[in-house]
Amino acid sequence: MFARRKLLVGLLFSLVACKGNQAAPTPVASESAPTVKNGEAISLTGAGATFPYPLYSKWISEYNKLNPNVKINYQSIGSGGGIRQITANTVDFGATDAPMKEDEAKQAPSKLFHIPATIGAVVIAYNLPEVTGTLKLTPEVLVGIYAGKIKTWNDPKIKADNAELKLPAKEISVVYRTDGSGTTAVFTDYLGKISPEWTEKVGVGKVVKWPTGLGAKGNEGVTGQVKTTPYTIGYIERAYASQNKLPMAELKNKAGKFVAPTIEAMSAAADAVEVPEELFVSLSNADSEAAYPITSYSYLLVYEDAKDAVKGEALAKYVWWGLHDGQKFAKDLDYAPIPAKVLTKVEGRLRELRSGDKKLLTGA
Amino acid sequence: MLDRYARRKYSDIFVRSACVAATVIALVPLVSVLYYVTSRGIGGISWDFFSELPKPVGESGGGMANALAGSFKLLFLACVFGIPPGVLAGVYLAEFGNSRFGKLVRFSADVMSGVPSITVGIFVYSLVVLRAKHFSAFAGGVALGVLMLPTVTRTTEELLKLVPESLREAALGLGLPKWRATLRVMLRTAAPGIATGVMLAVARVAGETAPLLFTAFSNPFWSSGLNEPTASLPVIIYNYAVSPYEEWHRQAWAAALVLLLLVLLLNVSARLLVRNRVGAR
Amino acid sequence: MSVSHEISPLIRPRSKILTRFGSEVNWGDFAFRRVTALLAALLIIALAAMAIAMVHGSAESLAKFGLGFVSSQIWDPARDVYGALPFIYGTIASSLLALCFAVPISLGVAIFLSELAPAWLREPVGFLVELLAAVPSVVYGLWGIFVLAPWLRTTVEPFLAQTLGFLPFFQGQQRGFGMLAGGIILAIMITPTISSVSREVLRAVPSALREGALGLGATPWEAVRVAVLPYARSGLVGATILGLGRALGETMAITMVIGNRSEISASLFAPSYTMASVIANEFSEATGSLYLSALAEVGLLLFVVTVLLNIVARLLVWRVGHLPQGGSL
Numbered sequence: 001m002f003a004r005r006k007l008l009v010g011l012l013f014s015l016v017a018c019k020g021n022q023a024a025p026t027p028v029a030s031e032s033a034p035t036v037k038n039g040e041a042i043s044l045t046g047a048g049a050t051f052p053y054p055l056y057s058k059w060i061s062e063y064n065k066l067n068p069n070v071k072i073n074y075q076s077i078g079s080g081g082g083i084r085q086i087t088a089n090t091v092d093f094g095a096t097d098a099p100m101k102e103d104e105a106k107q108a109p110s111k112l113f114h115i116p117a118t119i120g121a122v123v124i125a126y127n128l129p130e131v132t133g134t135l136k137l138t139p140e141v142l143v144g145i146y147a148g149k150i151k152t153w154n155d156p157k158i159k160a161d162n163a164e165l166k167l168p169a170k171e172i173s174v175v176y177r178t179d180g181s182g183t184t185a186v187f188t189d190y191l192g193k194i195s196p197e198w199t200e201k202v203g204v205g206k207v208v209k210w211p212t213g214l215g216a217k218g219n220e221g222v223t224g225q226v227k228t229t230p231y232t233i234g235y236i237e238r239a240y241a242s243q244n245k246l247p248m249a250e251l252k253n254k255a256g257k258f259v260a261p262t263i264e265a266m267s268a269a270a271d272a273v274e275v276p277e278e279l280f281v282s283l284s285n286a287d288s289e290a291a292y293p294i295t296s297y298s299y300l301l302v303y304e305d306a307k308d309a310v311k312g313e314a315l316a317k318y319v320w321w322g323l324h325d326g327q328k329f330a331k332d333l334d335y336a337p338i339p340a341k342v343l344t345k346v347e348g349r350l351r352e353l354r355s356g357d358k359k360l361l362t363g364a
Numbered sequence: 365m366l367d368r369y370a371r372r373k374y375s376d377i378f379v380r381s382a383c384v385a386a387t388v389i390a391l392v393p394l395v396s397v398l399y400y401v402t403s404r405g406i407g408g409i410s411w412d413f414f415s416e417l418p419k420p421v422g423e424s425g426g427g428m429a430n431a432l433a434g435s436f437k438l439l440f441l442a443c444v445f446g447i448p449p450g451v452l453a454g455v456y457l458a459e460f461g462n463s464r465f466g467k468l469v470r471f472s473a474d475v476m477s478g479v480p481s482i483t484v485g486i487f488v489y490s491l492v493v494l495r496a497k498h499f500s501a502f503a504g505g506v507a508l509g510v511l512m513l514p515t516v517t518r519t520t521e522e523l524l525k526l527v528p529e530s531l532r533e534a535a536l537g538l539g540l541p542k543w544r545a546t547l548r549v550m551l552r553t554a555a556p557g558i559a560t561g562v563m564l565a566v567a568r569v570a571g572e573t574a575p576l577l578f579t580a581f582s583n584p585f586w587s588s589g590l591n592e593p594t595a596s597l598p599v600i601i602y603n604y605a606v607s608p609y610e611e612w613h614r615q616a617w618a619a620a621l622v623l624l625l626l627v628l629l630l631n632v633s634a635r636l637l638v639r640n641r642v643g644a645r
Numbered sequence: 646m647s648v649s650h651e652i653s654p655l656i657r658p659r660s661k662i663l664t665r666f667g668s669e670v671n672w673g674d675f676a677f678r679r680v681t682a683l684l685a686a687l688l689i690i691a692l693a694a695m696a697i698a699m700v701h702g703s704a705e706s707l708a709k710f711g712l713g714f715v716s717s718q719i720w721d722p723a724r725d726v727y728g729a730l731p732f733i734y735g736t737i738a739s740s741l742l743a744l745c746f747a748v749p750i751s752l753g754v755a756i757f758l759s760e761l762a763p764a765w766l767r768e769p770v771g772f773l774v775e776l777l778a779a780v781p782s783v784v785y786g787l788w789g790i791f792v793l794a795p796w797l798r799t800t801v802e803p804f805l806a807q808t809l810g811f812l813p814f815f816q817g818q819q820r821g822f823g824m825l826a827g828g829i830i831l832a833i834m835i836t837p838t839i840s841s842v843s844r845e846v847l848r849a850v851p852s853a854l855r856e857g858a859l860g861l862g863a864t865p866w867e868a869v870r871v872a873v874l875p876y877a878r879s880g881l882v883g884a885t886i887l888g889l890g891r892a893l894g895e896t897m898a899i900t901m902v903i904g905n906r907s908e909i910s911a912s913l914f915a916p917s918y919t920m921a922s923v924i925a926n927e928f929s930e931a932t933g934s935l936y937l938s939a940l941a942e943v944g945l946l947l948f949v950v951t952v953l954l955n956i957v958a959r960l961l962v963w964r965v966g967h968l969p970q971g972g973s974l
Contacts, residue, residue: 043592045498045499045581045593047581050606053603053607054420054421054607054608054609057418057420057421057584058420058421058422060420060584061419061420061423061584071584071585073581073582073583073584073585073593074584075577075581075582075603076603077577077578077929078929078930079930080928080929080930080931080932081578081928081929081930083932084932088494088497089497090493090494090497090498090499100932101932101933103933104932104933173820178900178905178906178918178922178926179925179926179927179929179930180722180926180927180928180929180930180931181930182930188723202723203721203723203724204723205722205723206722206930206931207722207723207927207930207931208721208722208723209719209720209721209723209907213906214820214822214904214905214906214916215904215905215906215916215918216822216901216905217786217900217901217905217926218606219606219608220605220606220607220608221790221901223608224790224791225790225822228790228791228794228795229795229798229820229821237608239608239609240608242608243608243609243610244608332422333421333422334608372864372867373864375864375866376864376865376866376867379866380761380865380866382753383753383754383756383757383761384753384757384761385753386749386750386751386752386753386754386757387753387754387757387758387770387774389750390750390751390753390754390774390777390836390840391770391773391774393777393833394773394774394776394777394780396788396792397780397784397785397788398776400788400791400792401780401784401788448684449684449687452680452681452684452685453681453684453685453687453688455681456678456681456682456684456685457685459678459681460678460681460682461685465682465685465686466685468689469685469686469688469689471955472688472689472691472692473688474886474887474890474955475692475890475948475951475952475955476688476691476692476695476890477886477887477890477891477894478889478890478891478893478894478947478951478954478955479695479894479947479948479951480893480894480895480896480920480921480924480925480944480947481894481896482896482921482924482925482928483695483699483894483924483944483947484695486928486944487694487695487698490698491694510691513687513688513691514688514887514890515838515887517685517688518883518887519842519845519887521883522842522846522879522880522883522884523845523846523849523880525879525880526846526849526850526877526880527849528851539653541670541671541673541674542669542673542674542677543673543674543676543677543678544673546677547677554849556845557845557848557849560775560841560842560845561841561842561845563775564775564778564837564838564841564842567775567778567779568778568891570779570781571779571780571781571782571783571784572781572782573781573782573783573897574896574897574925577929598781598783601781601783601784602783602897605783605787620780620781620784623779623781624776624779624780627776627779628776628779631772631775631779
């Protein structure tokens with residue numbers, strides 16, 4: 001009795017599967033960007049951070065236009081997920097906002113490189129209906145709000161830097177991220193740097209025990225809360241604030257200036273910090289006049305020694321392309337490009353990628 | 365004090381109105397959600413939606429053809445893994461289920477229906493994906509099938525038990541062996557109700573995201589066969605809905621609308637197929 | 646179906662092999678029982694496999710925290726200290742709250758659709774109720790954030806605070822997000838399950854019972870109460886348990902509206918946190934074996950809670966009175 005139904009569904013399925021095969025593009029030789037040899041179809045999978053997902057999906061689409069036989073599948077299951085999958089070898093590359101810790105790196109079967117791929121910022125969004133003009137926050141005030149010590153919007157400490165704004169006498173509704181996230185890691189990393197008390201009492205990481213406030217799920221959850229509930233404050237990635245037209249606070253950086261989270265300010269932070277040998281470093285609280293204090297890199301995780309030479313070469317070429325041609329897509333999507341002097345170091349690291357004894361990137 | 369008759373009359377009226385009120389209350393959120401989804405999603409439905417692959421942000425004209433195909437594929441697999449074992453297990457429970465073994469099975473089904481879908485996904489991940497070292501539609505189908513299993517089993521059992529014994533006795537009296545009497549007569553009579561249970565299970569898994577994240581993964585391109593990761597509507601809805609871009613939000617709502625219509629379609633066709641063969645009350 | 650023209654299996658000699666292995670008179674019955682039993686065993690095997698995997702995964706956390714895990718309220722991944730009491734409370738409270746809303750409404754819907762509604766109304770309305778099950782969880786979550794929570798914050802919670810504010814359940818800051826929102830969304834999500842299965846169960850009750858009661862002068866409601874409901878009791882309980890299962894395991898929608906704060910509070914306005922939510926929220930980003938192990942243990946605890954609630958439900962029904970007709974529990 002269910003046979004007929006299964007038959008129907010089976011027919012639908014086979015129709016669809018056929019269409020799927022027809023839609024596979026035929027290989028086309030291209031002169032411009034580095035192409036993969038012998039035109040064979042190559043599929044790469046990657047998993048990891050949600051933060052760079054819009055940028056990576058743009059890269060994948062553009063790269064596929066130039067190299068139609070290379071299909072890259074990146075899914076944002078979270079930085080931790082990315083680390084776990086690349087360690088288990090179920091994907092070809094990983095992506096993470098927070099660099100891998102020592103014990104995580106030890107679990108990988110062989111050496112993993114961190115490749116800084118792009119730069120993003122965590123902004124403080126707020127909802128103050130009566131206020132026109134931008135809120136200015138100092139690090140002490142920010143920590144006070146999130147620690148629950150500063151409870152109302154018209155607290156004298158906030159008023160001190162915002163004399164021209166009419167701050168209401170309402171309770172501040174604090175929102176934090178409940179799900180584990182690189183955004184939280186970057187934000188708490190910054191709070192920890194400016195307040196040793198925060199490090200001691202609350203801690204730094206992807207999930208912490210917040211002293212006060214309400215938890216929302218994901219950047220979109222926090223954005224939704226800030227957008228719909230007046231007198232709320234929350235930390236989110238820059239793209240969410242700018243796409244939803246939420247006001248972003250100006251933060252006082254280490255050099256003492258109030259800086260808005262613009263692309264230039266993000267680049268200034270990256271320029272001010274030296275990148276070490278391992279190619280990962282924290283960019284928060286950078287010491288430069290124009291720097292925005294809550295900036296961070298986002299990394300790709302690639303094995304130094306690729307098991308499959310063909311796939312390894314395809315991946316190496318894609319990452320090379322992303323770090324050169326791919327950077328021009330960053331600004332429109334609210335990311336900042338990798339600075340030139342960091343790029344040189346990264347190029348050197350990419351040239352070390354190999355499969356067995358054979359180096360993967362020759363020439364280019 | 366009202367006399368007995370009046371009391372009975374009024375309590376009857378009261379309960380009947382309460383039932384009507386309950387139905388209205390149950391439908392209010394549905395209308396609200398439908399209105400919300402439709403008003404936000406209708407703008408994204410276009411021919412492109414059904415025929416194009418997803419495009420990155422900033423480029424117009426992207427669609428979800430691969431996610432639609434993927435969802436069909438996954439639901440088909442889920443039905444293959446979930447319905448035959450589920451229905452037959454339900455038959456066992458209804459026919460022979462009074463033993464300790466039967467009680468254990470029943471209990472397992474009830475407990476299993478309470479396992480969060482993400483746990484099932486993680487379980488299938490360690491069983492299938494880690495072994496194969498890659499994500500696949502097959503793994504996704506297994507995860508969804510496992511989710512469907514308890515609902516299908518319990519519904520089959522409960523509805524089979526309610527078929528009057530007189531039907532079975534008539535069949536046996538006419539010379540059918542026991543197994544034929546059960547399958548051809550009892551099961552067939554209970555079929556419309558079982559179809560309801562099956563459709564409820566399918567409707568639930570059609571919208572599940574968490575178990576697919578670690579099994580079927582997703583795919584911006586077409587996926588062929590069962591061994592490649594595949595896109596699916598719920599995963600794309602989730603990915604787009606949690607992104608910052610208005611453009612993607614619109615597509616997510618459109619996809620939600622399509623998903624609803626898809627489940628509706630499955631529901632209606634399953635009902636029609638089963639009713640036609642049995643005859644409704 | 647074909648009628649056999651051979652000697653009836655009841656009087657012809659049975660195959661020796663068959664006699665040895667079972668009590669059935671023909672191979673068909675023999676195979677039927679064993680094959681279906683095997684598939685039924687699949688359920689036990691699947692569940693056992695999941696349980697074993699969870700125990701295995703939570704070994705580290707079990708060793709480190711022991712029973713303290715269940716009684717401690719501190720969940721602090723930054724310091725690698727874990728305690729699951731707030732989640733246990735949140736899960737049980739939100740599921741029971743959801744049942745409080747959903748069971749009466751679902752039963753009302755089921756009775757309306759199977760007994761009281763005119764024939765032309767039954768299919769369409771039944772269909773609409775089932776449509777509630779087709780809405781994806783994430784869509785419910787988004788609707789909850791943008792429609793339900795603001796409505797609760799501006800209309801319902803102030804009203805409850807004004808009229809019933811002396812009760813601890815209705816005190817505290819009104820944010821819209823919280824236990825009440827979670828309970829309501831869960832109730833909406835489990836209503837189609839409970840009502841559809843209940844409706845089928847009620848429909849399958851032989852009309853003779855109903856007609857007999859009506860013939861004796863019962864009002865329609867009395868006929869339902871006296872003749873139909875007792876017969877359908879087991880099925881209705883089964884429907885409720887299915888709904889409860891769904892409520893316990895629901896992840897996406899509830900995590901988007903419940904506020905996700907691991908604190909225990911009597912107030913319905915306060916934010917809470919469920920076990921399924923914490924797993925869904927933190928699993929993707931969790932790194933570190935103790936952290937993952939703690940999450941696995943939360944999964945194991947959810948499992949245990951589900952088992953316990955199931956046992957309690959069965960005991961309750963057994964206590965209230967078990968009538969023999971309508972199938973066993």
